[in-house]
Amino acid sequence: QVQLVESGGGLVQPGGSLRLSCTASGFSIGTTAMGWFRQVPGKERLFVAAADRQATYTTHYADAVKGRFAFSRDIAKNTVYLDMNTLKPEDSAIYYCAASNRYVATVVDEYDFWGQGTQVTVSS
Numbered sequence: 001q002v003q004l005v006e007s008g009g010g011l012v013q014p015g016g017s018l019r020l021s022c023t024a025s026g027f028s029i030g031t032t033a034m035g036w037f038r039q040v041p042g043k044e045r046l047f048v049a050a051a052d053r054q055a056t057y058t059t060h061y062a063d064a065v066k067g068r069f070a071f072s073r074d075i076a077k078n079t080v081y082l083d084m085n086t087l088k089p090e091d092s093a094i095y096y097c098a099a100s101n102r103y104v105a106t107v108v109d110e111y112d113f114w115g116q117g118t119q120v121t122v123s124s
Helices: none
Strands: 003-007 010-012 018-025 033-039 046-051 059-061 069-074 079-084 093-100 118-122
Touching: 003 093, 018 033, 018 093, 018 118, 033 069, 046 069, 046 079, 059 069
Parallel strands: 010 118
Antiparallel strands: 003 018, 018 079, 033 046, 033 093, 046 059, 069 079, 093 118
């Protein structure tokens, strides 16, 4: 069955770094667009980063994280990563990994499969 499992969340101090992982099963990440979203309870789920379903693996980032977060992948491990640096309290949220059958996907409705989420808390 299709499944996405996130890991790597936790509590970090402002200015710190964290790497989130998302391992896929039931499909290859090389055949889909992949994305990361975040959500605070009671608020809408927001786009963070994504990679196109293209050979060049073009990446996209929300303005709030551009220059601080980096999207990468390991095809052999069928895993994508979100490297988060210079973390701020406003980055605190539940982070979700998602897969899309579209070539380009940057909004919630364009994604077909979602992980369970992993909590990231940035606080001193």
